[in-house]
Amino acid sequence: MNDALNEAHLTILGDHEPRTIEQLTRCAAAEPGARGVLCADGHVGYSQPIGGVVAYRDHISPSGVGYDIGCGNTAVRLDLKADALRADLPRVMDEIVERISFGVGRSNGQPVDHDVIEAISDADFAPQRKLVQKAAAQLGTVGAGNHYVDLFSDESGDVWIGVHFGSRGFGHATASGFLSLIDGGGFDERGKDGEMDSPPKLLAIDSDLGQAYISAMTLAGDYARAGRGVVVDEVRSILGAEEVDRVENHHNYAWREEHGGDAYWVVRKGATPAFPGQRGFVGATMGEDAVILEGIEGDAAAAALHSTVHGAGRLMSRTKAAGKTRWVPSCTMRDCGFWMTGQEAAEIRDRGGRPECPHHPGRGLKKGPVLVSRGAIDYTAVRKELAAAGIELRGGAADEAPLAYKRLDEMLGHHADSVRILHRLTPMGVAMAGADVKDPYKD
Numbered sequence: 001m002n003d004a005l006n007e008a009h010l011t012i013l014g015d016h017e018p019r020t021i022e023q024l025t026r027c028a029a030a031e032p033g034a035r036g037v038l039c040a041d042g043h044v045g046y047s048q049p050i051g052g053v054v055a056y057r058d059h060i061s062p063s064g065v066g067y068d069i070g071c072g073n074t075a076v077r078l079d080l081k082a083d084a085l086r087a088d089l090p091r092v093m094d095e096i097v098e099r100i101s102f103g104v105g106r107s108n109g110q111p112v113d114h115d116v117i118e119a120i121s122d123a124d125f126a127p128q129r130k131l132v133q134k135a136a137a138q139l140g141t142v143g144a145g146n147h148y149v150d151l152f153s154d155e156s157g158d159v160w161i162g163v164h165f166g167s168r169g170f171g172h173a174t175a176s177g178f179l180s181l182i183d184g185g186g187f188d189e190r191g192k193d194g195e196m197d198s199p200p201k202l203l204a205i206d207s208d209l210g211q212a213y214i215s216a217m218t219l220a221g222d223y224a225r226a227g228r229g230v231v232v233d234e235v236r237s238i239l240g241a242e243e244v245d246r247v248e249n250h251h252n253y254a255w256r257e258e259h260g261g262d263a264y265w266v267v268r269k270g271a272t273p274a275f276p277g278q279r280g281f282v283g284a285t286m287g288e289d290a291v292i293l294e295g296i297e298g299d300a301a302a303a304a305l306h307s308t309v310h311g312a313g314r315l316m317s318r319t320k321a322a323g324k325t326r327w328v329p330s331c332t333m334r335d336c337g338f339w340m341t342g343q344e345a346a347e348i349r350d351r352g353g354r355p356e357c358p359h360h361p362g363r364g365l366k367k368g369p370v371l372v373s374r375g376a377i378d379y380t381a382v383r384k385e386l387a388a389a390g391i392e393l394r395g396g397a398a399d400e401a402p403l404a405y406k407r408l409d410e411m412l413g414h415h416a417d418s419v420r421i422l423h424r425l426t427p428m429g430v431a432m433a434g435a436d437v438k439d440p441y442k443d
Contacts, residue, residue, distance in 0.1 A: 009033070011303045014040030014414040019197070023049040027064060027200045031056050035264070037305050039271050040414035041313025041406065047198050050314075053271045053307045055264035059202040060254050062182065062213055064267035067175045068143075069217055070224030071166030072250035073272075073310070075152075075281035075292060075425070076232050078161065078241040082153035082428060085239070086390075089151070093392040093429040095238050096149055100231055101141040102395060102433040112139045116219075116226040120170070125216040127187040128174060135170040135223060140230035143168060144433040146311070146400055149231060150283070152290060152425035158244075160425050161235050162290060164283055166252060167224040174220050178203075178213050205265060214254075221250055247279045247292055251310040259305055266305060274308040274419050276301070284312045284408035286396055286430045287386050291408070292423040300417035308415045312408040316376065318399035323375030329365035331357035339370040377401045391427050395434040 010028060012021060020042055027048045028036035035055040042051025048064040085092065117139065121132045142149060147165040154160060167174070177187035182201045203210035225248065236243065254267045272280040274295030283290040295306055330339035338357045345355040345365065355365045379398040386393050398404070412421070 009035040011035075011037045011305075013038060013304065014042070014411065016042055017044070020044050020049045023047065023197060024052045024054070026197070027052065027054045027061070030200050030202055031059055033057060035259070035305065037271070037303075037307055039304070039307060039309045040411040041270070041309040041311055043314050044196060045269060046196055047194070047200050048267070048269045050270035051309065053266060053268050053305050054200075055257075055259060055266045055305055056202070057262070057264055058205055060205060060210055060213060060265045061200045061202050061267045062175060062178045062217075063198070063201040064269055065175070065217060065254055066252050066269050067172045068166035068252050069171035069175055070221035070250045071164075071171075071252040072224060072228070072248065073162065073164050073281040073283060074225075074228040074232060074246065074248040075163075075290075076161045076236070076243050076247075077154070077245040078159045078236065078239065079244050080159040080239060080241040081157050082159055083157060085151075085159055085428070089392050089429055092151070092238055093394050093431060096235060096429070096431050097394045099238065100149060100234055100431070102147075102431065103142075103144050112136070112230055114139060114226055114230065116223050119219060119222065123216070123219055125212045125219075127177060128216055128219060130188070131170050131173050134173065135168075138168040138170065139223070139227050140234065141168060141227070142231060142433070147432065148283070148286075149235060149431045150286075150290070150427055151235075151429040153428055154423045154425055159239070159241070159428075161232050162281060162283060162425065163228050163231050165224070165228065165231075166250075167220040168227065170223055171220040174216050178209075178216065181209060217254065221253055224250065247281045249273060249280045257305075259302065266307075268307060270310045271307045272310045273306060274301070275306045278306075279422065280308065280419075282309060282311060282408070282412075285402040285405045286393060286400060286427065286432070287382075287389065287391060287402045288312075288408060288427070290425040290427070291412070291421050292425065293412070293419045293421050295419055298417055301419075304415070304418050306418070308419045309408075309411045312405040313411055314404060315406050316404050318404075319375070321375050321377045321401065321404040322379075322398035323371050324373040325369045326372045327367050328370050328372075329355055330368050330370050331360060331363060332366050332368075333357065333360050333363055336360060337370070339372075340365070342367075375399070377403050386430075392429040394430065395432040396430065397434065400432060
């Protein structure tokens with residue numbers, strides 16, 4: 001596919017499956033004259049594709065921004081050299097995962113005092129105020145999936161902290177609430193997710209609900225930025241280093257922008273804004289270089305609505321990479337992979353028995369995630385490869401392994417006329433949420 005395909009106001013960068021392009025086309029067709037861009041790392045998302053950008057004149061799209069409002073990247077350069085850190089790196093990474101909470105629904109253990117929490121308690125959109133306790137409990141925590149806290153070394157040997165996550169449960173509840181309101185429900189009700197290929201859910205900019213969403217989205221974005229700042233400060237305190245430079249972007253958000261002399265609300269889902277001179281931090285995979293880049297002038301940049309990739313882009317689904325997981329009764333002993341189906345456990349109880357692990361007599365079973373079929377990626381081998389490369393890995397899973405992703409340099413090649421690379425950041429330490437899945441197939 002050509003790198004610059006302009007059809008019905010669409011610009012497609014890179015090669016994509018038809019379904020991804022169809023999602024972008026559907027979103028752009030929802031308003032006459034809307035413009036769409038698909039960045040090279042794009043793939044199928046909910047309604048609007050990941051890596052998709054849609055510019056509306058009169059609407060904003062809560063389904064386009066998505067559930068993780070303000071998800072983005074922050075990179076901070078420190079007054080610390082990699083050579084001075086390397087010997088102490090294992091201890092540092094251990095302390096990072098001990099002091100920072102990773103995973104779905106995790107709290108920070110102790111509330112963080114921050115102005116953004118006060119702003120939520122006085123939110124212009126009153127229903128958001130009910131979320132203040134959730135927001136306070138999760139400020140400075142990192143989600144699951146591809147969200148991370150990494151340490152890098154650049155070409156000058158300077159250490160960088162890189163983090164990727166968004167507005168956590170506060171943003172998710174905000175997005176879900178507005179999607180419910182669009183469907184005629186209440187803010188505290190869960191909106192209907194619909195099918196992956198559902199049409200976009202739009203709000204007129206001049207409507208009360210549209211204005212309320214803009215206010216609520218902005219606050220969720222402020223919360224996401226604050227959370228990344230809290231995490232960066234925590235890592236800095238562990239390292240005993242000072243900040244020298246900072247690069248930060250949301251990539252799930254909507255901005256009021258001017259393009260070609262016209263004003264639009266530009267909705268980016270998994271796409272980094274890259275106006276001329278604007279810097280961005282774009283991660284790759286746990287084993288490959290990230291980059292600091294900046295937007296440049298030119299027709300290609302304008303056609304892309306000054307947007308670029310937010311990562312390498314998935315090559316295979318999480319299930320294909322990691323295998324199929326089921327929540328089933330399983331042994332509670334660490335490193336024991338025994339499990340049985342729920343029906344088998346029920347039959348034992350019906351006979352008056354107690355489901356137990358045959359390898360650990362007397363040990364009962366508890367429902368938990370168990371790998372019931374292998375995926376395409378051997379994560380044990382991945383860990384060995386990263387260790388051999390000198391990368392200290394904490395957490396992660398097969399669905400986040402490098403082989404599950406495309407190559408970042410290839411993706412950036414499709415955007416070469418609109419961005420330039422300023423720094424390459426080589427990973428030293430990677431911290432992510434662990435899968436916590438029992439694997440009966442492991443060695």
